[in-house]
Every structure is written in C-alpha cells, then in structure tokens.
Amino acid sequence: MSSEKILVGEYLFQRLLQLGIKSILGVPGDFNLALLDLIDKVGDETFRWVGNANELNGAYAADGYARVKGISAIITTFGVGELSALNGIAGCMSERIPVVHIVGVPSTKNQAVKPLLHHTLGDGDFKVFERMSAEISAEVQFLDSAETAPQKIDHILETCWREKKPVYLAIPSDSGYFSCDASGLKTPLNLSYPENCPVAEAEALKEIVSRINSAKKTAILVDACVSRFDAKEETQALVDATHFPTYVTPMGKTAINESSPYFDGVYVGSLTETDVKERLESADLLLNVGALRSDFNTGTFTYGTPVTNTIELHSTWTQIGTAKYENVGMKALLPKIIAALDLKAVQAKAAPVNFKVPTPTAAEGYPAGTITQKWFWPTLSTFLKDSDVVVTETGTSNFGSLDCRMPKNATHLSQVLWGAIGWSVGALFGACLAVKDSDKPDRRTVLIVGDGSLALTVQEISTCIRQGLKPIIFVINNNGYTIERLIHGLHAVYNDINTEWNYQNLLKDYGAKDSRSYNIHTEKELVELFQNKEFAAADVIQLVEVHMPLLDAPRVLVEQAKLTAAINKRV
Structure with a gap:
C-alpha cells in the first residue's frame, strides 16, 4: 500500500x-x-x-x-x-x-x-x-x-x-x-482495444483480400460504429486507397469525408434515391463498415444487398458472407487490408462515382418563395463550413439532413436509433461545451430542431446562455409533430402544440444580453441571411425561426412514415 x-x-x-x-x-x-x-x-x-x-x-x-x-x-x-x-x-x-x-x-x-x-x-x-x-x-x-x-x-x-x-x-x-x-x-488508464486474435485475423484478412481481388464491382457502406469506435481515420484511408464508391447510412453521416471524390451518396435501403440505390446494390461485393442496422437506419430493414456478397467489419468481430470471425476488430484490421491489396489493380477496376449534390428544389404546390424541406436542406449545405458541429433532431431534421452534404471534418450528431424527441437541445449544449473544452474552440455548433421537439427541452438554451456559448439555433416552425402526423393522426389534436410561443423573444427572455434572432418566411430571406457575414461569424448566440408548411416533410421521412405506420397498424 x-x-x-x-x-x-x-x-x-x-x-x-x-x-x-x-x-x-x-x-x-x-x-x-x-x-x-x-x-x-x-x-x-x-x-x-x-x-x-x-x-x-x-x-x-x-x-x-x-x-x-x-x-x-x-x-x-x-x-x-x-x-x-x-x-x-x-x-x-x-x-x-x-x-x-x-x-x-x-x-x-x-x-x-x-x-x-x-x-x-x-x-x-x-x-x-x-x-x-x-x-x-x-x-x-x-x-x-x-x-x-x-x-x-x-x-x-x-x-x-x-x-x-x-x-x-x-x-x-x-x-x-x-x-x-x-x-x-x-499509471495511465488502459484505453486500448482488445487485440485481434492473430489466427482468426490472418484467416479473415486472406479471405477479404481474395474476395476484393475477385469482385468485379466493390462498394463501401459506412455506418455509425465507425465514429463510435474511433475508426474514422482507418476507414477514410481505405476509401482513399481503393477509390471504391462509398456510401453512408443516416447514422453514418460524417463518419467519412462527404467532400471526397469517392463519396457516392446516402443509402437507406428501399428509401434510397433510385440512382444511388441502383449503384450500390449492383455491386457484387459490399464492405459494410461499423453497421448498426436499426429500422430508421435501414429503411425498415430493406437492404437489397445479399449476405453472401457482404463483408461486415465491426468493433470486435468480422463477418464474411455467413462466416463469423470473433475477436477480429475493424480498427486494427483495416490498415492490414490496405497493406495487403495491390492498390493499383484495385483502383483500376473501381467503379466511377456518379454522386450529384442535392440541389434546392423550388416549392411545389405552395406559393412561390415558400421554404420547404426539399429546398431548405440542400440550401443549408451552402452555409455550413469545414469542422462545423451539426445537431439534428428526431423527425424532419434527421431525415432532411440526408439531403445536406456535410463539409470536410464536420461532425453530425443525430439520435436515429433511440429517437427521443427533444434530445437535440440538450445534446447541442453538451456539444458546445465539448467544443469549448477542445483544442479547436472556434468550431461553430449548429442545431436544427422542430418547434414540437424544442418545447420538451427548451430550458437548456438558458444554460447555453449562462455558459456564454454561441450556437446557431434553427427552429423549424411548422405547427406540431410532423413525424407523428405522417405516421398516424394527420390532423389529430395530440399532434398539435402551443402555437403562441414568441421565438423571437426566446433568447432575451432567457437572459441573453448579446444575441440575435431572425424571423424567416421566404427563400429569399434565408439566402440573404446565409450571405450575412455577421450571422456566419457566430460571435453571439443566434436563433433563426424558419417557417415551413404544416404537412411538408422530407421525401425519406414520408416514405419511412408509411413503413412505420404499417408496422404499428392496428389489427
């Protein structure tokens, strides 16, 4: 002792x-x-x-x-x-x-x-x-x-x-x-991950390299656990070394660089954009890295990728087809895969990337200039910059962000699996603190939250103010729980909220002595705001109230709601 x-x-x-x-x-x-x-x-x-x-x-x-x-x-x-x-x-x-x-x-x-x-x-x-x-x-x-x-x-x-x-x-x-x-x-804490079993790793590596060499078309699908288990650098290295077209799941956004020339879109099973879906599902070999196959992350389990053509790389195990290799984790395995490949040969047969950056689409069925989900998210992409931390809320924001191409070194936070309404406001505060406590304290932190979700945890904005934090908060004002309306009860009273809140006074009412608030109704107003250098500097806490139509929703959410409604259907 x-x-x-x-x-x-x-x-x-x-x-x-x-x-x-x-x-x-x-x-x-x-x-x-x-x-x-x-x-x-x-x-x-x-x-x-x-x-x-x-x-x-x-x-x-x-x-x-x-x-x-x-x-x-x-x-x-x-x-x-x-x-x-x-x-x-x-x-x-x-x-x-x-x-x-x-x-x-x-x-x-x-x-x-x-x-x-x-x-x-x-x-x-x-x-x-x-x-x-x-x-x-x-x-x-x-x-x-x-x-x-x-x-x-x-x-x-x-x-x-x-x-x-x-x-x-x-x-x-x-x-x-x-x-x-x-x-x-x-004595420092032992934070190292368990070492891979040498025998199992050697077997798995040999089989993976053989399959990659034999495949005519290989694709990479990057998911949440790449971020969770500190394998972003190793996964990006695989993408850069092979030039394979690479996709992310909703939970995998920003696990790789979406500005990479090899990034080819977001894959959500049957809910994927048709051309992206066809390109991924036509691959005869899929490297699925860090998979977390929840319903909202997979289009309610509608992947069109056969198990026999899939290699899954996880934190502590690897699966090749139907064969599972215990104690073979991706963080140590990924560099060895790169080292074992003939990269020139691999790159020579890598399929070309045909990704098209989502473009803002003018309002359809609404007055000209109305801000809709289909227009908002690609437009938001033009405002975001490298290293931003972007927090999106369960509901329209999580699904809308799939059409928002995240910049290099951005960090996207969403809670797709647990899906607690109101999570994002508390998470924003924690993210702002973490940025402040990091070696890059000037990173911007951006929240996009719906009016319904905001009401659950709005008090934490006061804590941001108390701590002198300076997030940019976008409040989507569309009068209620849109995701719930689409699943069940389109005009039901239980999906309504108090519409009398004055969001323009929210920051001041919570005690912000230095803040800015904006009330945005049209596309033109939002574009002008995004071009405002004072706003982009994020030198004070800011709130942007963005008005959108009651039942307008991102395409993927509309389709996902149908699948969820079918699962929840009353007998």
Whole structure:
C-alpha cells in the first residue's frame, strides 16, 4: 500500500480529467453536494462543474459532449435525480455513447441501518435504483470501501471507454471523503482495444483480400460504429486507397469525408434515391463498415444487398458472407487490408462515382418563395463550413439532413436509433461545451430542431446562455409533430402544440444580453441571411425561426412514415 493518499472523490475527478473531461454535467442534490465540493480541489482551472436545467437535459448534454469529446460525465442525486436522467442514459446505451453516470447516494451508515429516508420508496431498499440502471449500463459499481475504490473507478472507466456504453457509479455521501491510495493515478488508464486474435485475423484478412481481388464491382457502406469506435481515420484511408464508391447510412453521416471524390451518396435501403440505390446494390461485393442496422437506419430493414456478397467489419468481430470471425476488430484490421491489396489493380477496376449534390428544389404546390424541406436542406449545405458541429433532431431534421452534404471534418450528431424527441437541445449544449473544452474552440455548433421537439427541452438554451456559448439555433416552425402526423393522426389534436410561443423573444427572455434572432418566411430571406457575414461569424448566440408548411416533410421521412405506420397498424 502506498503512503500517498487522496480522497476517493478527488481520485475519481483526477481520472476524469485524465480522460479529457473538463466539464462535469448534472444537477445538485443533497446526496451529491459534498462530492461536488471536491471538484474545486482537482487543481486544474479548466475542470469545472456545469449544471443543467434538469437531469434529463443533463443526460442529453452528456450524450452530446461524449460524441464530440469521446467520453463525458454526469452527476445526479439518489432516486429522484438519477431516475430523471435514465431516458437519456438509455439512449446512450442504445447508440453506444460512453457516459459516466455518477450518483450520490445515502451514506454507508444509512445504507447499513436503512432508515426511512426521503427519495426512497419507503421500503428500506437502497439498491433498487442501482438495479434499474444495471439494465441500461455496461457496468455498475458501488464505492463503499477506500481500499477497493481506486481499482473500481479505474475498471469502470476503462469499461466505459472500450465498450462505448454508459456506466453507473454509486458514491455514498461519506465515501467520497474516504482516504485511499493515490499511487494508481501515476499509471495511465488502459484505453486500448482488445487485440485481434492473430489466427482468426490472418484467416479473415486472406479471405477479404481474395474476395476484393475477385469482385468485379466493390462498394463501401459506412455506418455509425465507425465514429463510435474511433475508426474514422482507418476507414477514410481505405476509401482513399481503393477509390471504391462509398456510401453512408443516416447514422453514418460524417463518419467519412462527404467532400471526397469517392463519396457516392446516402443509402437507406428501399428509401434510397433510385440512382444511388441502383449503384450500390449492383455491386457484387459490399464492405459494410461499423453497421448498426436499426429500422430508421435501414429503411425498415430493406437492404437489397445479399449476405453472401457482404463483408461486415465491426468493433470486435468480422463477418464474411455467413462466416463469423470473433475477436477480429475493424480498427486494427483495416490498415492490414490496405497493406495487403495491390492498390493499383484495385483502383483500376473501381467503379466511377456518379454522386450529384442535392440541389434546392423550388416549392411545389405552395406559393412561390415558400421554404420547404426539399429546398431548405440542400440550401443549408451552402452555409455550413469545414469542422462545423451539426445537431439534428428526431423527425424532419434527421431525415432532411440526408439531403445536406456535410463539409470536410464536420461532425453530425443525430439520435436515429433511440429517437427521443427533444434530445437535440440538450445534446447541442453538451456539444458546445465539448467544443469549448477542445483544442479547436472556434468550431461553430449548429442545431436544427422542430418547434414540437424544442418545447420538451427548451430550458437548456438558458444554460447555453449562462455558459456564454454561441450556437446557431434553427427552429423549424411548422405547427406540431410532423413525424407523428405522417405516421398516424394527420390532423389529430395530440399532434398539435402551443402555437403562441414568441421565438423571437426566446433568447432575451432567457437572459441573453448579446444575441440575435431572425424571423424567416421566404427563400429569399434565408439566402440573404446565409450571405450575412455577421450571422456566419457566430460571435453571439443566434436563433433563426424558419417557417415551413404544416404537412411538408422530407421525401425519406414520408416514405419511412408509411413503413412505420404499417408496422404499428392496428389489427
């Protein structure tokens, strides 16, 4: 045992700082207050507490922060606080986002005698909420011993990083002040991914190279887990080396460079643009990298690519046709595939790319100059610039963004699989914080959210203002839940919202002393705004209210809604 000592809470915060986390999100509560006092003892002025309007927003913010920075942390209090965060944490589990959920719980003494404390269910069971979180966490740990605390902290943080899933860490109100061994802090956390099995990897590599050499036409499809498991650089290298036409799924947007001469469009199964669909599905070999085959990511499972012609590369396994190779992960395998190929021969038979950048289409069936989804998203492409962080909301924004070509080094955040309405506003705040905490703090952060979704989590805009953050917020004002209308209840009252909000006063009402708001009704007004250098500079927080027709929606959303409605159809 080392003679160097440190408080358990300090040990945890030092480890979080070593992971690059500088902003601790969450909401204070009596069982975590003493722990929060230790944040200031870390001794690094960049490491700080950043509170949220509520725990759900905090979890969404932790999600957004982790997508930009790599990992995040949120602190809530026992029972009432942690349960409020669970929807956001479940979304992180679903979408493979590494978030450390730290919960301040009653002291070890109270845990032993089980008094009838507030925030309990009144039955003396102090572990019930921990068991709930266990179902949506990669791992749970309870810190009740100074001797084991450092090892438990290190282990759970390594698990969070490697598995890209949330973890749950319960800290009794007294144990954060237990004195523990500090020597572990001198040894960096082991953040390396498991090594590939040499024998299985060699077999898989040989078969992959053989299939690529034999194929007449090969295509690459890039999906979400390329971003999640830090394989963007390796995947882009494969694209650049082979010149194979490359496609992304909705969840895979910005996992590769969409300005690449080899980028050939977005693939969503049967919902794909006809010419793009034909080009991908005519390939006799598909390299599917980082697949996450959810319904909205695949056009409700309508891929026209036979398994026998597909090679799937995942974080910890590879599948070639119907043969599965365990312990062969893509991050280590991709460079070896490139090294083993005859690149000149491969490039010589790479099919040409015929991608056409989506062009704005004038309103059809509406008065001239009306802003429609079909016009808005390609037009937004002209405003975005390299390295922007773009956050889109569940609904029209997620589907509309498929027609928005993202610039080089942009980061697109969306929650296609979990699909919680309102997620994007909290995620925007977390993304803005992550940019501020990064080595590129001047990156712009842009949110596109519908009026219905905004209402669920709008309070987090006030937190952006409090922290001096400067996002650009586009609010699509189309009077309600468009995605729900298309699925069921076109004019049903439950898909309506309060239409009396004054979005032009929103930033000022939340206390912004320096802000700009714009009320945009026509194509001409929006084009002029995009050409406004002051607006593009994003030097203050800005809100753009964009008016669109009630039932106008992106083409892919219209078709996806039909498929979803069919699945949900009443018997």
